[in-house]
Amino acid sequence: KERIDYELKIINDKMYNDYFLVVRDFVLFCRQNGIVVGMRGSGCGSGVAYCVEITDLEPISWELFFERFLNPERDSPPDFDIDIADQRRDELLTYTIEKYGIESVKQIGTFSKLQTRQAIKDVGRVLGIELTVTDKLAKMVEILFGKSRDIDYMIEHNPEFAEIINSSETTKKLADIVRKVSGICRGTSTHACGIIVTPDPVVNYCPIQRDAHGGGIGMTQFEMSDIEYVGLMKFDFLGLRNLNVIGEAIAKIKANRNIEIDLMKLDSKDPKTFELLKSGHTVGVFQLESEGMRRTIKTLQPETQEDICYILAAYRPGPMQYITEYAAVKKGKQEPDYIFPELKPVLEVTNGVITYQEQVMKIAQIVGGYTLGAADLLRRAMGKKKMEIMDKEKPKFLQGAKEKGFDIKETERLWDKLIQFANYGFNKAHSASYATVAFWTGYLKAHYPLEFMAALLEGDLDNFDRVIIDLNECERLGIDVLPPIINKSKFYFSIEGDSGIRFGLGGIKNVGSDIVQSIVKERKEKGDFKNLDDFVERMSQYKIQKRAIEYLIMSGTMDEFGERNSLLTIAPSIYERIKKSKSSINVGQIDIFSLSNNGEDVKLETVITPLPNVEKTPKFQILQWEKDLLGLYFSSHPLDNLQDFFESKNVISVKEALEKKNNSLVILGVMVNKVKKITTRKGEVMAFLNIEDKSGLSDVIIFPRTYQEIKDTLVVGKPILIAARVSVKNDEKSLIMEKGQYIDENKHGNNFDGITFRIRPTHTEDEIKQLKKYISSSSGDTSVRIVVNNGSANKSVVLEKKIEMNSETKRWLRKF
Known part of the structure; x- marks a missing residue:
């Protein structure tokens, strides 16, 4: 009660009551409509937010502080970060507009700056330089942490770039202008997730404009930082893929097993979930999927959500080096270093390792005598390395410790440790909220693997790299991923039998969700489709396009009606015949053969078009269609016909290669998916290949010497034999090509069908x-x-x- 009264007073004094209630309104709408929603960040430290159902985390047991969210000694406004299922974000936005009025709801504008690549293209176009030249220059520009290198850097470090720039007066002029225009505003766009809601029309508070694309609800002419200065509150609706996976899995569990899952009532100590996590089989588990993360999980063997929270906070450069200390204390091999016994309640949860920003705040309160508000200001100064503030605070901290009877020498050691950890201390409220989502995904995978993997595949279809990982995990779990079939597939991925996931028609690209829903509806109401003629006849009322029919054939949904090339050959004539027939009916023309003796309409049997005797679709074409339209291979794999050749060359899989020790030599037989070339500081060209086999994907590094040997033959979409060295650095593995040779499929392929x-x-x-x-x-x-x-x-x-x-x-x- 004391904590709640304290928070309520600050919220009221700072006049944020309305803000809390509006956020609560958004969250309750999501929950009441089956939209999975979570809260991320320092807002989880509010007891009031927990009591009014804004957050799922109880802040006292998690040791989260309200001052980290809303500091009475700081003027900056609070900020709730709302995470919602990404596929249903628009529903929340529509609700917001309907409730508060479109004039009072706007997106937040942002300004895009002209970077080197785009500046070269824009200036080149104005100067009349050939597109091939500017395109080549733009592609050479290196990107570092999302930002383009400036043009002077490129001229200095890339000889080929410099040669083109110095080749004519026009290109020299291009460089001069690019120097001047780089960094200026090029256009406007909208903030990825931020909106504002105002009591009166937004235009009464700040200027507004149309959205970047000329439509939508409109946006502010102020950027996010300026919005705060005029007293407007920002609301973040961030779409999170994993929450959509959770929501879809819950829906499939309900449909398949008639079990209602309430995420708020899950057993937080569920043994089956933690057994899954400790095994390291965490594909699909939020934030715990990477190879390095899985090794860390196996080392730490998490047994509580606090352990998950620590892993998420510690697995970053800096604090990562203390994971071994945490593990040693956890296993009883080392005593924790609390420095002072009074800090045991603060540091016990992380085995004596200072990890969270909240711990820095609590230590400043206990040892230095700070209020939590003042401790938060100290924490911010440390995190931003403001040395002038820290130099002023050190005597104050030491004096406070002395007055409270702490040993000065040990306090000095503690201060040094605080500064060291504050550089990369993590917000525990953020880590705890993500740990909760990780636990949810782990629980669903442990108890309902079929439904969970179906939802995961559904969410990853646009990412071929992810799909391969998901398929390998399905194989490990003994789950069969079944191809889409026009008479079996539903809109979404569905469960078949005890171990099957049927690909949903809604996952086929370029067909359209409206048509797919119509197919499922028509089949449910009038039974299975008998053949291609029957399908086109019945679907013509839904205005299905000829191209959509062809995509359905190409993706294999109609294999039960005939071979794909045969069906594609007759599809246009069937479509045109039925279209013409429907048109005749629409304009009132009567076919005398469709009338009975008394002049009434007679329903004629659908004509069945015979399948032509044409050449079967080549296997490579079927595989390409499947990859393009479905995002995965069903019929076979492009490397299947080379398995005999691979065995003769002692080829191992990508997965096996990445399990080898440092400096191991491996032979791989793979497909090349992507080639990315870059220029080193010495002006040499090297490349990165994205490769794939049936076991998974990886990147291969080609250093300049090897690149020179193979550069003329580097192409995408062909099988290649690679001799590579395994390299292990910072606990991460990579493959470095030593030799590479493309494979002649006609010579080495096996054409056994x-x-x-x-x-x-x-x-x-x-x-x-x-x-x-x-x-x-x-x-x-x-x-x-x-x-x-x-x-x-x-x-x-x-x-x-x-x-x-x-x-x-x-x-x-x-x-x-």
């Missing part, structure tokens, strides 16, 4: 018997080849028996 099972010396006799039994029991039209490796050579045989390529067969392919 079927399923290949590979029996290796590592397979047991019992496993081989089980495979034989499965092949005998399966029936289908896909050829089977067995390749037996005895340790030194391969022998292969094509069986007379044919089997079906289905999810069960894919399970056996994982083993063999």
Whole structure:
């Protein structure tokens, strides 16, 4: 009660009552409408915010301070950071406009500055310089931490860049003008997540303008920093992908199991969740996915949400070096260093390691006699390295400690430690809120892996790199990801059986959500589609476009109707015939064959167009369609036909390579996805390749010497054999190319059109018997080849028996 009364007085004195109530209104709207919402940052330190359901974190048990959010000794306004499911952010924005009025709700304007790359293009266009020249110059400009190097830096450090600039008077003039215009305002845009809400029209408080694209609700002509000075409050609606994954997983659990999940009522000590985390199998778990993070988790073995909170705060340059100390104390191998016994309650939660900004504040209060408000000002000065303020504060801190009876020598040691840690001290409220989301995702994955992975795949479809990681995790979990089928797939990814996730039609690119919803609705009301003619006939009422039909065929949804190239051949004529028929009906023309003897309409059977005898779609084309339209491969993998060649070259997978020790030499057989070239300070060109095989993705570094050897053949989308060294620096692994050679698929590829099972010396006799039994029991039209490796050579045989390529067969392919 004392804490709440204290907070309420400050909130009231500073006149932020309305601000709290408006934020509460937003949060409650989200919760009442099934939108997953979270609060991030120092706002989680408010007990009042927790009591009125703005935040999910109880600040007293988490040891979060109100002063870190709203300091009575500081003039800056409070700032609640609202995280919401990214796919449903617009719903909250619409609600805000409807409730408070469009004139009182505006986005916040920002100004984009002209950087070197864009300046070269803009100035070059005005000077009439050829586009190929300015484009080449712009691409050479290096980007460091999101900012372009200036033109003088590029001239000095890149000989090729300098040569082009000095090649003519016009290009020299280009450089002179770029120097002058770089950094000036080029245009306006809107803040990624900030809006303002005012009691009267916004125009009464600051000038407004149309949105950057000329539509929308409008935006302020003031930038965010200026908004605060005129007394307006900013509200952040940040769309977070992981919250959308959580929301979709909860919806799928409800649909599949009829279980309601209340995130607020989860057991915070759930054993199954922490077993998952300690195992390091954290793909999809918020903030805990990286390789380095997983190694840290395995070292620390988190058992509480406080442990997760520490990991999130400590896994950064600086505090990372103290993780070993934290782990040693946790395991009883080392005594914690509290310096003073009075600091044990403050530092015990992090095993004596000063980690959070809140700890710095509490130490200043206990030892130096500061108020928490003054301690927050001290913390800010330390964090921003304001030496003049810190020099003034040190005597005050030491004197306060002396008056409270603390040893001066040990207090000096404590002060030095505080300065050291304040440089990278983390906001615990922020870390705790992210730890909560990490726990939610871990809980859902541990208890409902099918629904969770379906939601995760759905959220990652626009990121091919992420999809491969998700698919590998599904394989580890024994989950089959099934291709989209026009008569089985729903709009979203759905659960099939005990271990299947069916790809949703809504995940197919370029088709359109309205059409997909219509397909699902039509199928539900009138039954499965019988063939392509039936599909086009029934979907014509929804104004489906010919291109959408072709995309559905190309993505494999209609394989049950025929081979893809055959369907694509007849699709245009079917579409035009049915379109013409519908047009005739619309203008009142009557087909005499559709009338009965008494003149009434008779429903005719849909004409079935015979499939033409055309060449089958090449495998590479099917794979390209699947990658472009679905974001993943279903039919096979582009490297499948090279497996025999890879075995002869002792190729290992990308995943295996990244598990090798430092300086290990590895041979990889991969596809090249991207090539990025950069210029070193010495003016030499090097490159980074993004590579992929069935096990995952990685980047390969090509240093200048090796780059010169391979630069003329570097292309994207072709298989390559790479000899690389594993490099380990700062606990992170990378691959450095020593040699590279593209593979001639015509020479080394295996054109066997079927399923290949590979029996290796590592397979047991019992496993081989089980495979034989499965092949005998399966029936289908896909050829089977067995390749037996005895340790030194391969022998292969094509069986007379044919089997079906289905999810069960894919399970056996994982083993063999």
